[in-house]
Amino acid sequence: MVLRITVPLGDSETPASYVSRFAAANGLPAREFCLDWETTFQSIVDGSAQAISIIAGKADLAAGDLMQHAFVKTNKDKHDYAYRGERLQRGWLRRKDVAVCPACLAQDLASTTGRRPRLAAYGRAIWQIAAIKTCPHHHMPLIVAADDLTPGRLHDFADLIAPVLPNISQLAAVSPARSPTDFETYLIERLDKTGASIPFLDRLDLYVAIHCCELVGAVSLHGRTPSLKTLSDEEWRLAGAAGFDILRGGTESLDAFLRELQQTYPYTRSGTEGPQAVFGRVYQVLEFAAPDAAYDPVREAIGSYIRANFPLAAGDVVFGVPTPSRTLHSIRSLSLETGQHPKRLRKILEASGALTPASRLSVDANVLFPVQAAPPALLAGHTTLSRPAASRHINAPRCQIDLLVKSDLIKPVLDGRAAGAVDQYAVPDLDRFLEQLLDGAVRVDSPGPDQLDIPAAGKRACCSAAEIVRLVLDKKLAWTGRSAGARGYLALLVDVAELRPLVQGDDHGGIKPRDVAKLLGVNDQVVYRLIEHGHLPSTSRIHPINRCPQTVVMPADLQAFQRAYVTLFGLAKERGEHFRKTKKAMDDAGVEAVFDPATLGATIYRRSVSDQSFNAT
Known part of the structure; x- marks a missing residue:
C-alpha cells in the first residue's frame, strides 16, 4: 500500500535521511514510523535490503533507487559497511553527529515551495564519510548541525537538523570559502x-x-x-x-x-x-x-x-x-653489538670499501652496509685486542710480538693501519696460537742451563724467535718444556743444544781473511789490502751460525793466487835460506815485487819470474 503523503527522493540521499523525512511528513518520528510497517529504523540505517524495500513500497519508489546510497552493514561484529562497492568501517563514518553543507540545505529550501523546511532539506551520502569535510559543489566547509547522542533521535535527520534550518541561509552566507583538498x-x-x-x-x-x-x-x-x-x-x-x-x-x-x-x-x-x-x-x-x-x-x-x-x-x-x-648493519648497530667505538668502525669500514664517501655526511645509525661487505672480524669485535693488549694476553714482550706479526705467525683479524686505526687481534686466535705452541710441553720446575725461553734461546743460538716458533709449531724439536714460573709465550722452554744444529745454515766453504793470512804467511792487514786492491778475489757469504754477511776467499781463488804469486818469506822458506839472502838474490837478478810493498806491507813476487831467476843462477 502506497501512502498518501510522500516526499521525493533527493539526489545522493541516504535511505536514513529519506525515511526520516518520510516519517516526518506523516507526523511520526522515524523509529515509530518504521515500527508501524513491521521493520526498524536501525535496519534502514544499516542498509537492510528487506527493510528498505518495505519503505520503498510505501513511498512508491523503486527499492533499487532507495538502496543506491545506502551504507549496508556487512559485518555486525566488526561494524563493516559497504557503500557503492567500497568497504568502510564505522570509525570512518559519521554515525553520531550530522554534518551538512549550509549552502546545499539553503538550496534545498529555496528550490522547494509549499513544503515544510524539515521535509525539504535532505542528507547527502558523502556527508556520512568523516574524511570529507568540504562540499564539492559549494566549496565551503561542512558544519556539524547536530551532535545529539540520544539513542531515540540518532540518525533521524529531519528531526536533528530542524533547529538550524531557520538560520541556514545566514550560515551559508558567513561560511568561509575553501576548495576540497x-x-x-x-x-x-x-x-x-x-x-x-x-x-x-x-x-x-x-x-x-x-x-x-x-x-x-x-x-x-x-x-x-x-x-x-x-x-x-x-x-x-x-x-x-x-x-x-x-x-x-x-x-x-x-x-x-x-x-x-x-x-x-x-x-x-x-x-x-x-x-x-x-x-x-x-x-x-x-x-x-x-x-x-x-x-x-x-x-x-x-x-x-x-x-x-x-x-x-x-x-x-x-x-x-x-x-x-x-642482512644489514649500521655503524651504530655494529658498535652496540660489538662494543667498538663507532669512529674507529667508520674508518675501518671506509678502508675496506664497505662504505662510500657520501656516508660521511650521515649519522652512524643511518650508515648502512650489507653484513657480507664488512670485514668478518668486525662482527666479533668484542673478542679482539689491540697489539699491546694482545702482547699482554699471551705474555710476549713487545719486540717478540712484533716479530711474530712480521713473520705472519700471528695475524691481525682487522688491519686498521690503512684507515688510521690500530690492528686488532682475535682472542680465540691468540689462545689457539698459545695452545699449539705449548702442545706437548713438559712441566719444568727448575730449568737447566740449556733450557731457555724463546728470547734467550734465540740469542744463544743466534737465530730469530720466529725460527724457534716455527720449529716448535712444526714439531721439529724433540723436547719442549713449560716453565712452572711463567705463563703464556714466555713459559715455553727449548733445549739450545738441540736447537742450534737446526737453525745453523750450510757451510759456505770459504776461507776467512785471517785464515788466508796464516796460509800465506802474512799478517791480516796484508790479506785485507790484497782483497781491497783486487789482487785476491773474495766474495760475501752468510755466516752459517750468526747469519751475518762475511767476506771470504774461496779455496780455488786462493790456490790460483798461490800458483801465481809467492811472498818473500814463502820463497825464502822454500829455498831454506834467510829471507835477506833471498831478497838480495832477487835484487841482483833484477826481479821486482809484483805489487807495491809500501802499499801492501809485504813483498810478493810473481812465481814464474822468481822461478826463472833462481834457475838461471
Whole structure:
C-alpha cells in the first residue's frame, strides 16, 4: 500500500535521511514510523535490503533507487559497511553527529515551495564519510548541525537538523570559502567511479586508504607521535591532504617519507631506536591498533622498507614477522653489538670499501652496509685486542710480538693501519696460537742451563724467535718444556743444544781473511789490502751460525793466487835460506815485487819470474 503523503527522493540521499523525512511528513518520528510497517529504523540505517524495500513500497519508489546510497552493514561484529562497492568501517563514518553543507540545505529550501523546511532539506551520502569535510559543489566547509547522542533521535535527520534550518541561509552566507583538498576530491571521485587511477591507494579498501592517508599526514605535520585523540577536524582535514600527497606516489613516495623520518631521527645511545621509535604512530597503529588483514598491503610496503633499510638482527619482529637473519648493519648497530667505538668502525669500514664517501655526511645509525661487505672480524669485535693488549694476553714482550706479526705467525683479524686505526687481534686466535705452541710441553720446575725461553734461546743460538716458533709449531724439536714460573709465550722452554744444529745454515766453504793470512804467511792487514786492491778475489757469504754477511776467499781463488804469486818469506822458506839472502838474490837478478810493498806491507813476487831467476843462477 502506497501512502498518501510522500516526499521525493533527493539526489545522493541516504535511505536514513529519506525515511526520516518520510516519517516526518506523516507526523511520526522515524523509529515509530518504521515500527508501524513491521521493520526498524536501525535496519534502514544499516542498509537492510528487506527493510528498505518495505519503505520503498510505501513511498512508491523503486527499492533499487532507495538502496543506491545506502551504507549496508556487512559485518555486525566488526561494524563493516559497504557503500557503492567500497568497504568502510564505522570509525570512518559519521554515525553520531550530522554534518551538512549550509549552502546545499539553503538550496534545498529555496528550490522547494509549499513544503515544510524539515521535509525539504535532505542528507547527502558523502556527508556520512568523516574524511570529507568540504562540499564539492559549494566549496565551503561542512558544519556539524547536530551532535545529539540520544539513542531515540540518532540518525533521524529531519528531526536533528530542524533547529538550524531557520538560520541556514545566514550560515551559508558567513561560511568561509575553501576548495576540497585533493584527498577529498579523490574520495568523492572514487565513490563516483570517475577519478583517475591511483594504483597504491586504489587497491586498498576505502577505509584503509582514508586511515593511512590521515595517519601518515598526521605524522608528517605533527611529528612522530602526535596525539591522535586530540586532533581537531581541521587538523584531520589537513593531515588527510598531507598523507594523500605522500601516498598518491605509491611505494616510491612512501619510501621517501620513511627515509626522511629515519634520517632526521635524533638518535641516542639508548639502543631502543628501532622502526617503532623512528616511525612513531605510523608503525604503532599498523602493528598494534590495526590487526585487520586489509592493512596488509601497507604493512608489506613499510615492512619492505624496514627490511631493506634497518639493521635488523635475527629474530627482530616487523609487523609480527620475525627476521630470519641479519642482512644489514649500521655503524651504530655494529658498535652496540660489538662494543667498538663507532669512529674507529667508520674508518675501518671506509678502508675496506664497505662504505662510500657520501656516508660521511650521515649519522652512524643511518650508515648502512650489507653484513657480507664488512670485514668478518668486525662482527666479533668484542673478542679482539689491540697489539699491546694482545702482547699482554699471551705474555710476549713487545719486540717478540712484533716479530711474530712480521713473520705472519700471528695475524691481525682487522688491519686498521690503512684507515688510521690500530690492528686488532682475535682472542680465540691468540689462545689457539698459545695452545699449539705449548702442545706437548713438559712441566719444568727448575730449568737447566740449556733450557731457555724463546728470547734467550734465540740469542744463544743466534737465530730469530720466529725460527724457534716455527720449529716448535712444526714439531721439529724433540723436547719442549713449560716453565712452572711463567705463563703464556714466555713459559715455553727449548733445549739450545738441540736447537742450534737446526737453525745453523750450510757451510759456505770459504776461507776467512785471517785464515788466508796464516796460509800465506802474512799478517791480516796484508790479506785485507790484497782483497781491497783486487789482487785476491773474495766474495760475501752468510755466516752459517750468526747469519751475518762475511767476506771470504774461496779455496780455488786462493790456490790460483798461490800458483801465481809467492811472498818473500814463502820463497825464502822454500829455498831454506834467510829471507835477506833471498831478497838480495832477487835484487841482483833484477826481479821486482809484483805489487807495491809500501802499499801492501809485504813483498810478493810473481812465481814464474822468481822461478826463472833462481834457475838461471
